Amino acid sequence: MSNITETVAPVTLTEGAKKEIKKLMSQQELDASFGLRLGVQGGGCSGMSYVLGFDQIKEGDSQYEIDGIKVFMHKAHGLYLAGMEVDFQQGLNARGFVFNNPNASSTCGCGTSFSV
Numbered sequence: 001m002s003n004i005t006e007t008v009a010p011v012t013l014t015e016g017a018k019k020e021i022k023k024l025m026s027q028q029e030l031d032a033s034f035g036l037r038l039g040v041q042g043g044g045c046s047g048m049s050y051v052l053g054f055d056q057i058k059e060g061d062s063q064y065e066i067d068g069i070k071v072f073m074h075k076a077h078g079l080y081l082a083g084m085e086v087d088f089q090q091g092l093n094a095r096g097f098v099f100n101n102p103n104a105s106s107t108c109g110c111g112t113s114f115s116v
Contacts, residue, residue: 009064009071010078011038016088017097018067025069030054035063035070038086039077048080050099079103 013021021036039051057063057072064071073081085100 009066010073010082011066011071011084011086013066013069014085014087016090017086018069020088020097021069025054028054033057035072037072038081039074040080052086052097 025034025036033056034054035057037051037053037055040048041051042048055072058074060074060076061072062075062078064073080103081101083102087098087100089095089098
């Protein structure tokens with residue numbers, strides 16, 4: 001496989017997101033080959049939606065490490081995700097992962113769909 005381990009991730013994870021991701025990874029008892037997949041896919045209210053889940057590295061991926069968390073991202077998705085911050089909120093108004101993406105020209109109310 002021709003995957004590249006990059007030194008600087010194009011996305012950031014807040015402390016809350018890192019804590020929640022590590023907790024979820026330990027609860028699911030994933031082996032060391034798994035990491036966090038960040039990406040985009042067509043669909044959603046605004047045209048594109050975010051992909052966030054646990055996966056193994058695939059052909060065409062770049063691999064990053066953020067505070068001990070392996071992050072996999074298809075190289076083509078970097079254009080849409082560069083500079084994005086992933087947060088985790090536990091407030092009264094929202095609970096879950098939140099995507100703060102400077103590349104999104106508009107987002108929908110659900111917060112997981114965007115357009116560029």
